[in-house]
Amino acid sequence: MPAIQLFGTPLSGHCHRVTLLLKMLNLPFELKEAGAAERKTEEFSHLNPLQQVPVLVDGEHVITDSNAILVYLVKRYAPDSHWLPEDPLKAAEVQKWLSRAAGEVRSGPASTRMVKQFSAPEPYDYALALTAKFLPQLEKHVETHEFLATDRATIGDLACYSYIAAVPEGGVSLEDYPAIRRWLKRIENLPGFTPLPALPLPERAL
Template sequence: MGLELYLDLLSQPCRSVYIFAKANSIQFDFKKVALAEGQQYGEEFGKINLLRKVPAMKDGDFTLAESIAILLYLCRKYQTPDHWYPEDPIKRARVDEYLSWQHSAMRAHAAKMFWFRLMIPVITGEDVPKPKMDSAMEDLNNTLQLFEDKFLQDHPFIVGDEISLADVVAIVEIMQPLGSGLDVFEGRPKVAAWRDRVRNKIGPKLFDEAHNDILNARNLPDTFEKNGMLDFLKPKIHKLFN
């Protein structure tokens, strides 16, 4: 049995795994888990990942959850080029530093704007109150500024002159708000130039393919209407945000 990756490219961690595997010519069987249809709650997927989250991986009899763990596993098993996760202890520490920081910073705030601007209004039929929206936008702007000042600085990439896992994980998160119509690159030429370098290194075709679903996320209301997920999600969203 070959490598199986369980993914939905609406999910930013799924995109990081997909991009990395494709960019390194790692052969895998793409197993689509449609989040908008609730397939993560199905019995079969539960056998792969009891956490009910994507991405998930199955390699023979071995299963693995969590995108960072999967990325590191792929790095080690397939002995990908050193620049992705450098042997040099200082460079590797810089990758680890970003990967550790981003969970509660870039991921949290970029994803919140996507939910506030698109998903919550779609699911509940109500806009997020302006004070909450303004606070979320302030958090995202502060995080983007920290990304520039602390992690990017004046380097081409996060760890210097070469792309690494940190850049892949960063770009998929920063692209997420675009799905709600919010261009986070506007007025941030340094971050926009970094995005272009990452896109070129990954390959424009792969980059655009991986982000096609999120850039068309405004079609999600039709999907929710068709599959009945609105009634399922409404109480969960109200519990989280009210």
């Protein structure tokens, strides 16, 4: 059995960003299904009292929060890599995009998908408005940057990728954002990439 266990669900973008890094670092791991029912169990609540996925178990270490897991994996298994640079300014840029993944991306693109595909009780109009504000900003940034934080892919890219790529499943088209689509393709061309399982598109994409 692999030393690393990842508790999550394949359709979760938060889990997908961790899966991407595990595969890109060539780290063997076991994905353990943790759907809504499993997350309410005493066993899972012991791992994460918030009953949220993903949860990474690496030997005796239990790490929760997808972005925290990304930082842990790089620091432990690839400390001198491009995924999280030591340079203060570059590290700050990576942190900025991790924060945007947890902020604008989660409350915008991710929320639109959660409402459309999983009937999540979240404000769809607000998510649409935030997405409409954020995507042009991202488009302008990646018009002049190959990757988000540095000249190579970082965990900031992986943290933002999944829900941006899947935003059409939330009813938002990427047709007007060619630079974003090129950035997505650059992530998809990285060794070890695996796609987020596709869901049906809504009848109307905005």
